[in-house]
Amino acid sequence: MNRAEAEDFLYQEAALLDAWKLDEWLGLLTEDAVYRVPSNDRPDGDPRKALFTIADDIHRIRARVRRLQDPNAHAESPPSRTRRMISNVRLVAPLRIESNFTIHRFRRGDDQRTYVGRYRHTLRMEGEKPRIASREAILDAMELASLGTVSFIL
Amino acid sequence: MTQRRLVVNEPGEMRFEVHRSALVDPAVFEMEQRRIFDRCWIYVGHESEVRQPGDFRTRTVCGRPLIFTRDSRAQVRVYLNTCRHRGAMVCREREGNAERYTCFYHGWTYDRDGALYAIPGQSAYPPGFDRNSLPLQEPPRVESYRGFVFLSFDRGIVPLAEYLGNAKEYIDIVLDQSPSGQMEVIEGTQEYDIRANWKLLVENSFDDYHLITTHSTWLDYLKRSGVEMKRPQKGEILPSSGRGRDLGNGHGTTDNVNFRGRPVAKWIPLYGETAKPEIERIRAELVARLGAERATRVADTNRNLLVFPNFFLLDGSAVTIRTFEPVAPDRIHVRACALGPVEETPAARAIRLDAFLTFYGPGGFATPDDIEALESVQQAMGTWREVEWSIISRGMAKEGEQLNTDERHLRAFWIQWDKLMRSE
Numbered sequence: 001m002n003r004a005e006a007e008d009f010l011y012q013e014a015a016l017l018d019a020w021k022l023d024e025w026l027g028l029l030t031e032d033a034v035y036r037v038p039s040n041d042r043p044d045g046d047p048r049k050a051l052f053t054i055a056d057d058i059h060r061i062r063a064r065v066r067r068l069q070d071p072n073a074h075a076e077s078p079p080s081r082t083r084r085m086i087s088n089v090r091l092v093a094p095l096r097i098e099s100n101f102t103i104h105r106f107r108r109g110d111d112q113r114t115y116v117g118r119y120r121h122t123l124r125m126e127g128e129k130p131r132i133a134s135r136e137a138i139l140d141a142m143e144l145a146s147l148g149t150v151s152f153i154l
Numbered sequence: 155m156t157q158r159r160l161v162v163n164e165p166g167e168m169r170f171e172v173h174r175s176a177l178v179d180p181a182v183f184e185m186e187q188r189r190i191f192d193r194c195w196i197y198v199g200h201e202s203e204v205r206q207p208g209d210f211r212t213r214t215v216c217g218r219p220l221i222f223t224r225d226s227r228a229q230v231r232v233y234l235n236t237c238r239h240r241g242a243m244v245c246r247e248r249e250g251n252a253e254r255y256t257c258f259y260h261g262w263t264y265d266r267d268g269a270l271y272a273i274p275g276q277s278a279y280p281p282g283f284d285r286n287s288l289p290l291q292e293p294p295r296v297e298s299y300r301g302f303v304f305l306s307f308d309r310g311i312v313p314l315a316e317y318l319g320n321a322k323e324y325i326d327i328v329l330d331q332s333p334s335g336q337m338e339v340i341e342g343t344q345e346y347d348i349r350a351n352w353k354l355l356v357e358n359s360f361d362d363y364h365l366i367t368t369h370s371t372w373l374d375y376l377k378r379s380g381v382e383m384k385r386p387q388k389g390e391i392l393p394s395s396g397r398g399r400d401l402g403n404g405h406g407t408t409d410n411v412n413f414r415g416r417p418v419a420k421w422i423p424l425y426g427e428t429a430k431p432e433i434e435r436i437r438a439e440l441v442a443r444l445g446a447e448r449a450t451r452v453a454d455t456n457r458n459l460l461v462f463p464n465f466f467l468l469d470g471s472a473v474t475i476r477t478f479e480p481v482a483p484d485r486i487h488v489r490a491c492a493l494g495p496v497e498e499t500p501a502a503r504a505i506r507l508d509a510f511l512t513f514y515g516p517g518g519f520a521t522p523d524d525i526e527a528l529e530s531v532q533q534a535m536g537t538w539r540e541v542e543w544s545i546i547s548r549g550m551a552k553e554g555e556q557l558n559t560d561e562r563h564l565r566a567f568w569i570q571w572d573k574l575m576r577s578e
Binding site for chain 2 (some may be wrong): 039041045047048050053054056058060067074144145146148149150
């Protein structure tokens with residue numbers, strides 16, 4: 001995988017998430033994938049030792065998607081609109097991608113919220129196709145503060 | 155300030171209502187700062203957050219920026235984070251260890267015991283200027299109960315232990331999770347804002363009536379993972395029975411039979427098969443140390459405890475300290491962290507942290523929906539002039555104990571709130 005291919009992959013993932021095509025997004029993950037958002041004051045923490053905002057194994061990722069597809073996931077019902085801007089994509093090692101993100105989130109009756117940070121993706125080839133074994137979304141905000149919650153998938 | 159009664163408590167008529175202006179009126183908000191937050195014991199932090207002399211955490215409590223620290227004799231201290239000279243904060247880091255605090259504005263320097271240690275160009279001050287009379291100032295009262303440090307800006311307030319009263323018993327149950335009776339704050343802080351009035355978060359944090367509807371997706375998640383959900387007993391709405399208790403002084407708690415799994419110590423399939431022996435080992439230790447009855451009390455009940463007005467100790471899917479600062483009538487800063495026994499093995503700690511995230515926090519499966527509910531209420535408060543009263547009368551007609559889905563403990567909060575708001 002070269003950088004252009006890494007970019008294409010991240011853009012495709014972002015497009016699925018922004019379109020709330022969450023089942024298709026699950027298809028990008030390996031059977032043992034993890035998804036993590038560390039606490040803002042421990043961006044380099046270990047989820048076995050530090051409290052995270054999100055530390056999902058594949059079972060909880062799937063449960064999270066199921067929840068978000070349920071109209072009783074009130075924080076995302078009706079779902080917010082999100083728009084992800086991904087840039088500064090770097091292949092830091094084979095199949096390890098680091099990138100920057102800006103995610104704008106819009107909800108009726110609410111201020112626009114802007115989540116800024118960096119992604120760390122670790123991919124694994126399954127046949128010809130790269131799959132996500134690990135994705136971390138590390139927020140730059142010192143506290144979540146006015147961002148409130150992380151109720152959608154970062 | 156309006157003279158309207160904000161809390162109507164008419165047991166004869168079975169009527170308990172709160173006037174919705176209490177959630178929006180800036181004059182009410184201002185009065186709360188002086189009559190409630192400046193007159194109660196308010197949680198600052200836990201002793202485990204500052205272990206060594208010089209360790210510090212900065213945070214804002216009751217609108218006052220503070221340094222929470224240990225001095226050179228390892229005593230926990232709280233300093234008002236403002237230079238005695240012209241007011242700048244003398245410490246702007248979130249956390250760390252400091253030998254001294256130097257105000258960057260003009261260079262006045264304080265030692266870790268708060269004493270004013272050095273002043274650039276001190277000779278220019280007039281005769282009689284006494285450096286020793288200008289230490290970092292402290293809140294009038296700082297006391298702790300079993301590691302939980304509180305302050306009060308009311309010099310004449312009763313001692314903390316007396317203030318806590320019946321709430322102590324419920325703090326003690328949590329601390330019994332630890333063989334040595336010591337719990338520690340685990341690193342990683344969840345700090346987030348809610349666009350709602352703080353009293354809505356008080357209600358929500360120990361209101362079990364909303365569980366079935368607000369958190370149906372979380373219950374569904376538990377069910378699908380293999381947690382047994384019994385049919386509610388007659389007259390109840392939750393899978394297990396629970397009580398709501400008024401503990402006096404505005405404190406209150408839920409006290410529920412557990413059904414949702416507990417790191418100490420009730421295994422559920424969500425934890426995974428590999429966690430089973432560890433949970434069983436913890437349980438055996440509890441029984442050996444405390445006896446079967448007390449072990450059941452500690453390990454098989456969930457309790458959401460309010461220490462009036464803004465400290466919650468939530469002992470459910472894991473143990474959470476949740477405290478918050480009202481910053482406007484429609485805005486709260488929340489600070490939440492996880493608490494665990496100091497002796498916990500790395501494996502048990504990992505189970506605890508994982509269990510925490512199933513329910514609690516800004517990325518959990520439940521808390522975001524709570525926040526949505528609170529913000530929905532707050533937005534709707536634009537109608538308070540037309541729809542004036544909120545109803546908090548569940549269970550009022552019952553004799554004796556009340557269910558966790560009744561509202562006696564919520565009423566206890568509001569009654570204390572009303573009492574303090576009406577005292578000069």
